[in-house]
Amino acid sequence: MTPADAKHKFGTVQHFNIIIIGAGQAGLSAAGTLHRRGLVPGRDFAVLDGNTGPGGAWRHRWQSLTLGRAHGVHDLPNFPLENPDTWRPASEVVSEYYGAYEDHLELGVIRPAKVKAVTRLQDGLYYLATEAGDFTANALINATGTWETPHIPHYPGLENFSGAQWHTKTFRDVEDFADQRVLVVGGGASATQFLMMLEKVTDHTIWVSRSLPRWNAELFDPGWGRKVEQRVTTQVTAGYAPRSVVSNTGLALDKHSLRYINSGTLVFRGFIDSFREHEVVINGPGPDGATVNSQGPVVDDLLRDADPAVLELHRNTEILPGHGTDIDHQWVTPIDAILWGTGFRHSLDHLGPLGLRSERGGVQVEKDGVTVSAAPGIFLVGYGASASTIGATRAGRRAAVAALRFTE
Template identity: 45%
Template sequence: MVADREIDVAVIGAGQAGLSAAYYLARRGLIPESGFVVLDANDGPGGAWRHRWDSLTLGSAHGIHDLPNFPLGTPDPREPASSVVSRYYGAYEAEFGLRVQRPVRVRKVSRPAGNRLRITTDSGVWLAKFVINATGTWDKPYWPAYPGQQDFRGIQLHTRDFRSAADFAGRRVLVVGGGTSALQFLLQLHEAGAQTAWSTRRPPEFTRRPFDAEWGRGVERAVSERTRAGLPPLSVVAATGLPLTAQYQKGIDDGVLTSRGPLVRLTPAGAVFEDGSTAAADVILWATGFRASLGHLASLHLREPGGGIRMDGPRVVRLPQLFLVGYGESASTLGATRAGRAAALAALAALQGWSTSSQTNSVMVPNSQSRRSTA
């Protein structure tokens, strides 16, 4: 049996936020595998991008952002995004010697006696002074419940299970969800010869505003107001609207991106909408998003009475040794790199003030105001 290993900082997850955090930890002097470790459940680099459907090309993908100090460059926009990003992340890990350990699945993070957090994995135990959790959302797809769902005779699948629009040529497909994945599915399915219908809870709101850094920071502020109060975070789409690209405008003009309104129930042969209209369907594609993958943190009891996790920047208020990136304001690629940096710098500042007491088991962690002076 492998003995428990001690580490200053453990980063869980090697997607955009996790690699950003690892880069800044290394840049500020921590040594991979002795000062910090990166644990990733995937078989190879790429984070959630490695699982994206084959027909999602780089040119049609949203939210691929550069990692720190390593531009993506100009890959072929016709290449699958999963291939491009996996290759890019792998090159990044090699360039900066981040030594990601994989596949390592974290089963549980707990608070044993003493100040270190205990990280139980399928390959051993780590004892960390601080943990940066960057596990994202891909492992926790959200399936809504509707009356008649068990009676539907066709196929039901989630974004996570989608592979190729060509699989549904000639079929009647109802896409449920109001995010960019739903838009991409509808256009690709239509092009592949499927008969599509679209259901959203609210009328789609498109915007021509460019998704630039200033706009992104405004969105993050709106989302962070809820997480600071311990409330469940808003989805990024709820705070941003949908980008009105030329491709999406054409889809609207062609009638492909026209919502039938809220879904009320399913029938054996299809769906009923709020206005009483119906649609026959062979397939229901639930493009209903994901929730933060935090099951391994359950024993820490982080949630507030309001249902969310109260945050101070990337730091969990109830447990100052834990930083969450990919939760709340950093739940999209818009803020993931910046959140990884913020978490790494906060952890490094906290390491400088690390102290233990057999009487109090206290951990000295700077608050968000004092951390700003160290960034």
């Protein structure tokens, strides 16, 4: 179907051979590859973005997250990020960088154009209903990432908790938590970053998660990264939903994190049992709080020979009621706020009408890591192994090449 046919049949619908959904690292990498292959943006392909400006998910990060403290931003294809100010907020630096790339390639990103739903027409075209009008395409590269689908796990009594609740998505500044008792939930890098930042404004943080911390003393170098990517690719090619980032990478155990462990800030306190109106009930070491919680096997080994004064920082000190009751192995502490560092799910609801999920819960992709098995012409980037910035760049290239082959 030609663009004219599409307009005649659907009214205001615009047709492109290839549409990229999302203008983050993965989407821009795909767009750059199509551009280098001779495709003209606005004629042969289009980029749709749900944001009001460039930057992808980075534009929403909190101001205190400087570029130097971020996990890292991988260069976009043939457009290096040269000598950025690492003390500036990552949200500003990356938004400017992505915007400059868009201008450099004259991508003409269509925004805000949040995609509401994607369906497949009888003639094989994909129909996209968006906030900026409707579109059709022969092939789709989906690069919507995870930012729009924050995950908060359910715990008994959470609905009764009356304090403030924040998530990585809504977090803005540690000053919002000054002098409060803050429960930080999560086993990944976001939770540990929050704990380290909160140390400046409060002496009362409590770190909990659904599993013990998985500290990893390995060097997080490219060789290590490739092994992680291969492990995740094996999961998604089998149709399983991608696991959390930390379950695949672990937490970086380096001099920086060790300092906060030894200061008592990065101390795992147990597992949530339930919530009350102003309190949380935690499965900890026992009613008197006298024993040291496990901090994960790697750190436990380090603490075994630690100075007694350091060990004292790792003890639960809250007073608990309940001696002689059925909560003898739990402790209760008041909290003013909850900070959920519990991650995100992939933002794929708009693809729901296509029925892409396998019986194993994930979207099965081919060995290239981007081609969706259940829907010819759809390619996922920023999914599974390509959720990291460097993985997203490589996946964007592969998806663009695959989409070109599909539409030839």
